[in-house]
Amino acid sequence: MQIINDLNFDEKGLIPAIVQDIETGEVLMMAYMNKESLKLTVETGFTTFWSRSRKTFWKKGETSGNVQQVKEIYYDCDSDTLLIKVVAKGPACHTGERTCFYRTIDQKSSKSDK
16 A cells, blocks of 8 residues: 555654544554554554564454454544554453543642732
8 A cells, every 4th residue: 555655654663553442432542553564454454553662563452352443544644643443342451441541640720820
């Protein structure tokens, strides 16, 4: 696919991929892809990422069974970030949470000038 070659991968050959539940719109996770993992994702219809720590491919759910079936893949206006809409089977987070984004940063209100 020519479009894969036209995307703007970083100096390490990676591009961020945001994974979103196609039905709820919930952001499930963010991981990195290289050209080959993106090609595998397109070819198989299931998300495959590049592990920066292990320096290898990982198909989401390969060991847990929590696979992500790809329905749509978008890229942003700068061609440097992907948005992958999926049907998720099971939790996305390795902690067992449905989404990796389950924690918040508390913001305390300021009483100055009031």
